[in-house]
Amino acid sequence: MRDVSIIGVGQTKVGEHWDRGLADLAVEATLAGLDDAGLDNADILYVGNMLGGVLSGQEHLGALIADLAGLRGMPALRVEAADASGGVALHQAYQAVAGGMVDTALVVGVEKMTDRLPQATEEGLMLAGLGDYEAAQGVTYVSQTAMLMQRYLHEHSLEVGDFAQFPVNAHRNAAANPFAMYRNQISEKAYRQAKMIASPINLLDGAPWADGAAAVVLVPTEQAQAMGRQGIRILASTLVTDALSLTERDDPLALAAARASAQRAYQQAGLTPGDIHLAELHDAFSILAALTLEACGFAARGQGVKLGQAGDIARAGRIPIATLGGFKARGNPVGASGVYQAVEIVQQLRGAAGQSQIPAARVGLAQNLGGNGATAVTHIFMN
Amino acid sequence: MRDVSIIGVGQTKVGEHWDRGLADLAVEATLAGLDDAGLDNADILYVGNMLGGVLSGQEHLGALIADLAGLRGMPALRVEAADASGGVALHQAYQAVAGGMVDTALVVGVEKMTDRLPQATEEGLMLAGLGDYEAAQGVTYVSQTAMLMQRYLHEHSLEVGDFAQFPVNAHRNAAANPFAMYRNQISEKAYRQAKMIASPINLLDGAPWADGAAAVVLVPTEQAQAMGRQGIRILASTLVTDALSLTERDDPLALAAARASAQRAYQQAGLTPGDIHLAELHDAFSILAALTLEACGFAARGQGVKLGQAGDIARAGRIPIATLGGFKARGNPVGASGVYQAVEIVQQLRGAAGQSQIPAARVGLAQNLGGNGATAVTHIFMN
Numbered sequence: 001m002r003d004v005s006i007i008g009v010g011q012t013k014v015g016e017h018w019d020r021g022l023a024d025l026a027v028e029a030t031l032a033g034l035d036d037a038g039l040d041n042a043d044i045l046y047v048g049n050m051l052g053g054v055l056s057g058q059e060h061l062g063a064l065i066a067d068l069a070g071l072r073g074m075p076a077l078r079v080e081a082a083d084a085s086g087g088v089a090l091h092q093a094y095q096a097v098a099g100g101m102v103d104t105a106l107v108v109g110v111e112k113m114t115d116r117l118p119q120a121t122e123e124g125l126m127l128a129g130l131g132d133y134e135a136a137q138g139v140t141y142v143s144q145t146a147m148l149m150q151r152y153l154h155e156h157s158l159e160v161g162d163f164a165q166f167p168v169n170a171h172r173n174a175a176a177n178p179f180a181m182y183r184n185q186i187s188e189k190a191y192r193q194a195k196m197i198a199s200p201i202n203l204l205d206g207a208p209w210a211d212g213a214a215a216v217v218l219v220p221t222e223q224a225q226a227m228g229r230q231g232i233r234i235l236a237s238t239l240v241t242d243a244l245s246l247t248e249r250d251d252p253l254a255l256a257a258a259r260a261s262a263q264r265a266y267q268q269a270g271l272t273p274g275d276i277h278l279a280e281l282h283d284a285f286s287i288l289a290a291l292t293l294e295a296c297g298f299a300a301r302g303q304g305v306k307l308g309q310a311g312d313i314a315r316a317g318r319i320p321i322a323t324l325g326g327f328k329a330r331g332n333p334v335g336a337s338g339v340y341q342a343v344e345i346v347q348q349l350r351g352a353a354g355q356s357q358i359p360a361a362r363v364g365l366a367q368n369l370g371g372n373g374a375t376a377v378t379h380i381f382m383n
Numbered sequence: 384m385r386d387v388s389i390i391g392v393g394q395t396k397v398g399e400h401w402d403r404g405l406a407d408l409a410v411e412a413t414l415a416g417l418d419d420a421g422l423d424n425a426d427i428l429y430v431g432n433m434l435g436g437v438l439s440g441q442e443h444l445g446a447l448i449a450d451l452a453g454l455r456g457m458p459a460l461r462v463e464a465a466d467a468s469g470g471v472a473l474h475q476a477y478q479a480v481a482g483g484m485v486d487t488a489l490v491v492g493v494e495k496m497t498d499r500l501p502q503a504t505e506e507g508l509m510l511a512g513l514g515d516y517e518a519a520q521g522v523t524y525v526s527q528t529a530m531l532m533q534r535y536l537h538e539h540s541l542e543v544g545d546f547a548q549f550p551v552n553a554h555r556n557a558a559a560n561p562f563a564m565y566r567n568q569i570s571e572k573a574y575r576q577a578k579m580i581a582s583p584i585n586l587l588d589g590a591p592w593a594d595g596a597a598a599v600v601l602v603p604t605e606q607a608q609a610m611g612r613q614g615i616r617i618l619a620s621t622l623v624t625d626a627l628s629l630t631e632r633d634d635p636l637a638l639a640a641a642r643a644s645a646q647r648a649y650q651q652a653g654l655t656p657g658d659i660h661l662a663e664l665h666d667a668f669s670i671l672a673a674l675t676l677e678a679c680g681f682a683a684r685g686q687g688v689k690l691g692q693a694g695d696i697a698r699a700g701r702i703p704i705a706t707l708g709g710f711k712a713r714g715n716p717v718g719a720s721g722v723y724q725a726v727e728i729v730q731q732l733r734g735a736a737g738q739s740q741i742p743a744a745r746v747g748l749a750q751n752l753g754g755n756g757a758t759a760v761t762h763i764f765m766n
Contacts, residue, residue: 001483021515050442053436053510054437057509057510057518057519058514058515059433059465059510059511060463060464060511060512060627060757062464062471062758063464063465063624063625063627063753063754063757064513064627064757066624067624067625067626067631067757072624072625072626073623073624073625073639073640073643074623075621075622075623075624076464076758077462077471077622077758078463079460079461079462080442080444080460080462080463081443081445081446081460081461082442082443082446088460092460095479096482098484099478099483099484100384100482101384101478101481101482126440127436127440127441127442127443128442130447131440132404132441135440136440238458239427239458239459239460240456240458241446241449241450241455241457241458242446242450242456243446244446244450256456257456370446371446374446374450375443375445375446375459
């Protein structure tokens with residue numbers, strides 16, 4: 001098994017790109033990633049995307065994006081695992097390079113949601129859940145996550161306001177990220193007064209659905225060194241699944257797949273949670289920030305929310321998260337978000353995160369979930 | 384790079400499964416494949432599927448099918464490349480085992496189309512084409528293929544009747560295949576009198592859209608031998624892409640990706656077209672049977688149709704195709720068809736194809752296309 005490094009990253013601004021299509025965004029990120037890597041092609045292209053078919057009337061994104069990026073003919077395919085599509089595409093690319101089947105792998109995550117937001121949120125996102133038994137009953141992705149949060153509040157005798165620091169921290173960190181969707185600051189008071197969306201989830205709990213694309217370029221670490229590039233090594237890449245339906249899980253708050261994926265990643269990397277300098281977690285909702293902090297071993301059960309209250313998740317804290325805004329403030333173009341996480345960790349480990357820089361960051365963890373944890377993919381990176 | 388073999392295959396009958404859902408079909412094939420391999424699990428599951436999101440309201444098939452098959456937790460993902468989804472899923476599984484990243488890979492291709500046939504044929508299949516420039520203008524998959532056939536008739540001064548042997552041969556070979564959708568025989572006369580669908584394509588030119596699932600299990604050849612299993616070796620697995628739009632291709636009849644994919648497969652296997660004993664090609668339409676015979680090196684340009692007329696494609700001919708019915712008579716559950724091809728070649732190379740058996744078959748080729756050849760994946764198998 002070969003050691004693998006990321007030598008190039010690219011991204012579009014996350015936001016409402018009404019003037020540009022799904023493929024346009026992917027091509028911009030792809031070319032930026034190749035340019036950053038100093039390459040003009042790759043051996044294979046993995047496209048992470050969830051909703052191109054239902055929202056843009058376009059599947060077959062592998063061949064399409066390869067062609068529009070000027071790389072007609074290259075091996076290319078789309079990988080889908082709901083909102084974990086980007087992270088799983090990266091996992092597949094890692095496997096192809098680590099196994100020696102290709103020498104250069106390009107990954108682009110892309111999503112285009114804002115043209116058709118009602119359809120995206122009401123129908124699109126429930127394609128991640130159990131269609132016949134959940135979506136058919138009217139359950140939406142937000143209402144499902146609200147049930148998780150309600151259960152957490154109940155089990156641990158908390159109130160909604162206890163979650164305030166997750167969005168506050170995310171917005172604070174996004175301020176200096178030119179690619180983030182929301183760079184405004186929000187106060188704890190604003191969070192406490194925010195409109196209820198799906199009780200107990202309020203307007204400032206949820207990440208904004210967005211358009212965007214992000215890309216990374218992987219090569220064997222030896223090749224990166226031979227090219228004289230400062231690669232960021234991938235120490236671990238793990239993929240685990242779980243039941244799609246929350247009701248089928250023994251303990252919905254445990255996020256069993258997220259936990260197993262993190263544990264295997266620590267084992268693969270020979271590290272423990274204490275060795276991680278920053279983490280990009282799946283903070284699509286505040287409750288998921290708390291639950292993934294627990295699943296990744298940064299906090300005991302029910303204590304994830306306390307890391308926010310204690311300032312541990314802040315830039316100077318013990319385990320900084322959402323360091324360039326996270327899902328909440330960078331924005332959540334679902335199938336792309338897992339690749340944005342990798343791009344941002346590379347920025348941090350290169351020391352190129354500007355005013356969002358985590359000082360002396362050497363080891364970063366990214367975890368991307370699909371369908372509230374039915375798919376979980378974890379990566380650990382080191383500079 | 385490790386030598387890889389298929390040690391298990393499974394399939395559902397292809398047809399109109401109105402009483403069963405997408406996941407039900409996938410689970411049946413998956414469990415049959417594992418059972419045939421003598422295994423009760425695998426290291427990873429690749430799901431090939433094109434239209435689950437738009438037709439069944441269900442994406443995230445990796446985690447879902449793993450769970451419903453009793454394999455909750457296993458690494459699993461969906462691979463999509465339009466109607467080449469099944470073949471590309473197999474290609475990815477091959478790479479994972481050959482590269483040593485996993486020891487047992489499960490591939491299931493699945494599609495459920497007949498519940499919503501008008502939507503499947505008018506909108507669904509054009510998700511494989513260029514949405515903004517083709518589908519938006521009213522081009523359908525069938526009309527696009529009709530343009531290919533018209534051009535072929537024009538360039539080579541042929542008439543529609545010259546294609547008769549492709550469907551006649553396919554139906555003849557399907558007669559003894561219990562999993563085939565159409566086991567009735569058709570005559571050359573019936574073909575010549577068939578209703579025109581999208582001139583020059585008639586009713587008997589096109590494969591029926593269908594429901595179905597097929598699965599294969601891959602392990603390193605050494606492991607197959609250690610288990611005392613008669614594995615079928617995968618000698619080559621290649622993936623190439625092209626422009627989605629026919630108008631963007633220099634020569635639409637050349638099927639450049641299909642040609643390059645086949646050439647690389649021969650190179651990888653150290654074989655030539657003359658070494659192939661049977662081929663499962665992408666005969667979704669008669670014209671594609673002719674064009675892929677040419678792209679795979681079995682006939683010169685414009686001569687593919689002559690292989691049909693001369694009987695070369697028949698069971699006792701020089702290069703038998705559609706040996707268990709092909710797309711035309713076995714049926715075409717699009718994202719599953721690439722895996723059905725592999726299953727059928729394994730049946731032939733095991734000598735287990737019953738009355739459809741090609742005598743002394745030792746080397747088989749399968750080629751699966753997406754979007755009229757914008758994605759092409761070729762496999763060569765040997766017993």
